[in-house]
Amino acid sequence: MRTQEVFKALSDPTRRRILKLLQSGSLSAGEIAEHFPITKGSLSHHFNVLKAADLLRVERRGQSLVYSLNTTVFEDVAAMLLELFATEASRDRASGAGSPRTVEPGPSPERRRKP
Amino acid sequence: MRTQEVFKALSDPTRRRILKLLQSGSLSAGEIAEHFPITKGSLSHHFNVLKAADLLRVERRGQSLVYSLNTTVFEDVAAMLLELFATEASRDRASGAGSPRTVEPGPSPERRRKP
DNA sequence: TTGATGGTTTGATGAACGTCAAAATAACCG
């Protein structure tokens, strides 16, 4: 998977809004453009970034280009994100450590673990 | 939550590696630096970006600054990411699309909302 | 073919980014 491309694609708020928009169905480039105050050229650039991350599909219908989410990679992306983020939270919950919400600024937290 | 800061923080591979490193325990800035071929100054900049995203905790121990994951926001971040990515995939699976990949993130990801 | 419509590509520009080297800050120890 194109990990770096995915994260880079997500780093821009406009691109995240595009993805959110397409969650409720595919839209043409022009229809998408109606939701944004930027030029179609800029939007087209964002489409390219999202396509490079394999998050977007495009299909020509007449004069229009219709964009939709590439759902086949969405599970891979979700799994990757969980690998980065869910691990600690799960371990937290699993270890049943009472209320780790606040760190004890006391003497010393766990000492370094250097292999 | 600082959505934009979080995504920006994740857009750099070095910062993602820092997060991964800290998944196995807290480390001092110097210990983290041993794993990267860049200057400590550059690394310190990355720490700041991760702190701005509220992903990192820092605590002074003697002359060292010890960094650790801020686990309290990790569930929020995971939920946010799932909102962006898991929706379509879930709908896919629910509608009986074949081949549900091996995603199953360990302990069933109970979709909990903000406590 | 011509004209109109829907999008993309190109070139330019200012802002943001990642990096380094060097200076600055902070804590310890003699």
Next chain:
DNA sequence: CGGTTATTTTGACGTTCATCAAACCATCAA
């Protein structure tokens, strides 16, 4: 105090990024 260690901050530099305007390509309708 002065010196050493650990880390951050600053300032500069080259690169990447988001954006626009304008040129360009593709499709449809006369």
